[in-house]
Amino acid sequence: MAETIISLKDAQLSLSGNAGRVDILRGISLDIAKGETVGLVGPSGSGKSSLLMLLGGLEQATGGVVQVSGQDLTTMDEDSLARFRRGNMGIVFQSFHLIPTMTALENVATPLELAGHADAFDRAAAELNAVGLGDRSGHYPSQLSGGEQQRVALARAAAPRPAILLADEPTGNLDGVNGKAIMDLLFDLRDRHGSTLVLVTHAPDLAERCDRVIHLSDGLIDVEAQRDAAE
Numbered sequence: 080m081a082e083t084i085i086s087l088k089d090a091q092l093s094l095s096g097n098a099g100r101v102d103i104l105r106g107i108s109l110d111i112a113k114g115e116t117v118g119l120v121g122p123s124g125s126g127k128s129s130l131l132m133l134l135g136g137l138e139q140a141t142g143g144v145v146q147v148s149g150q151d152l153t154t155m156d157e158d159s160l161a162r163f164r165r166g167n168m169g170i171v172f173q174s175f176h177l178i179p180t181m182t183a184l185e186n187v188a189t190p191l192e193l194a195g196h197a198d199a200f201d202r203a204a205a206e207l208n209a210v211g212l213g214d215r216s217g218h219y220p221s222q223l224s225g226g227e228q229q230r231v232a233l234a235r236a237a238a239p240r241p242a243i244l245l246a247d248e249p250t251g252n253l254d255g256v257n258g259k260a261i262m263d264l265l266f267d268l269r270d271r272h273g274s275t276l277v278l279v280t281h282a283p284d285l286a287e288r289c290d291r292v293i294h295l296s297d298g299l300i301d302v303e304a305q306r307d308a309a310e
Contacts, residue, residue: 169236
C-alpha cells in the first residue's frame with residue numbers, strides 16, 4: 080500500500096471581514112499517496128486554490144488537521160511553515176512571481192542559496208537547461224515572454240527537488256501552445272524528481288492526465304461529481 084504523504088481530516092478555512100465570517104472550506108478530508116498526481120477541479124469559488132494554499136502552508140486551517148510529510152501544519156508558526164516549504168515543496172502559481180531585478184539564473188538559484196546549497200548556481204543552471212532556457216539564464220523577467228517566465232518559475236520550484244509540487248492554474252496566463260508546453264514540462268519535472276503533484280485546473284485535458292481528480296463545490300468535496308466521474 081502506497082505511503083500517504085498528505086492527509087487532511089475535516090480541514091476548514093474561515094475568514095473574517097467587514098461582511099462577517101466567510102466559510103471557504105467547510106470540512107475537507109482527503110489522503111494523497113506519495114508519488115500520486117491529483118487534480119483539483121470545480122467552479123470558480125469552490126475552494127480549489129484555498130485548498131492548495133492549505134496544503135502549502137500559505138493559509139492556515141481554522142479547524143481540523145492538515146498533515147504533510149508527517150508534520151501537522153496547523154501547529155506551526157509562519158517561520159516554521161516557511162522553513163518546511165523550503166525543504167519539502169515547490170509551488171507554481173498562475174502569476175509567475177519572479178523577482179524583476181534578478182536574472183533567470185538568480186531567480187532559480189535564490190531558494191537553493193537560502194537552503195544552504197553550495198552548488199546553488201550549478202543546480203539552477205541545470206534546471207534552466209531542463210526547461211529549455213539554458214541560453215536565457217542571463218535575461219531578466221522583463222526580457223522574457225510569458226511562457227518563458229513560467230518556465231523559469233517551474234525551474235525554481237523544481238530546483239530544490241521537492242517531495243511535493245503544488246501548481247495553481249499554472250497555464251492560466253498562457254496561450255494554448257505555451258500552456259501545453261508548460262504542462263508537459265511540469266509532468267516531466269514530476270517524473271524526474273519523483274514528486275507528488277497536486278494541481279488546480281479548469282482544463283479537462285489536463286485533469287485527464289492526473290491519477291485522480293477531486294471535484295470541489297462550495298467548500299466541500301463534491302461526492303456526487305466524484306461518483307459520476309468514476310462511472
